[in-house]
Amino acid sequence: MSYDLMVFELKKAPKSKAEFLEWYSKQTEWSEDHDYQSISVASPSLQNWFMEMKEIYPPMNGEYAPSDEMLDKDESLESRLTDYCIGHDVIYAAFAWSESENAYLLMKSLSQKHGVGFFDVSGDGDIILPDGSEVD
Numbered sequence: 640m641s642y643d644l645m646v647f648e649l650k651k652a653p654k655s656k657a658e659f660l661e662w663y664s665k666q667t668e669w670s671e672d673h674d675y676q677s678i679s680v681a682s683p684s685l686q687n688w689f690m691e692m693k694e695i696y697p698p699m700n701g702e703y704a705p706s707d708e709m710l711d712k713d714e715s716l717e718s719r720l721t722d723y724c725i726g727h728d729v730i731y732a733a734f735a736w737s738e739s740e741n742a743y744l745l746m747k748s749l750s751q752k753h754g755v756g757f758f759d760v761s762g763d764g765d766i767i768l769p770d771g772s773e774v775d
Contacts, residue, residue: 641722641733643760644743646750648682649768651728656774659766663758666729675724676701685730688753689723695745696721696734731760 645663653659673680676698678689697705699720710716721742722733734742743759747767750757756774757767766774 640736641761642736642739642742643731643733644746644762645729645731645758645760646685646688646746647730647756647758648685648728649754649756652756654774656766659758659774663729666726667724667731669724669726671726673727675726678703678725680727681725681730682728684753684755685725685728688749688755689725689730691749691753692732692746695719696732696738696742698723 647666653662669675671680678686678701681689693703696719697703697716699722701723705716705720718735718737720735724731724733732742732746739761743762747757750767751769751771754769756769757765759765759767768774
């Protein structure tokens with residue numbers, strides 16, 4: 640079991656919570672015709688978010704995953720490995736529960752910095768916009 644959070648492209652997401660949750664459900668069917676580990680498919684805002692996020696929470700898989708050598712050199716890195724699922728309009732991130740508080744704070748902060756929405760999937764379900772307001 641993981642601690643899951645998601646960032647999303649504002650221009651594509653519905654503005655009401657009920658419609659957003661329906662949209663989220665469709666997004667997480669992972670039915671887009673591409674590799675869900677490649678950042679190149681995501682919007683520019685999501686790409687920018689990911690490139691900064693991966694510096695602290697590197698992906699388990701894909702081109703930015705750390706090598707075995709890197710994992711051997713930095714024992715703390717293994718607990719921060721994150722399973723990212725990258726779509727055109729969303730990036731879903733699954734963290735170790737031991738990282739839940741730190742991951743939440745960093746992901747929320749970077750979502751605001753890069754102008755993307757933030758969805759607290761495993762927590763209380765808040766949908767937070769870059770200006771700090773919430774979707775109702």
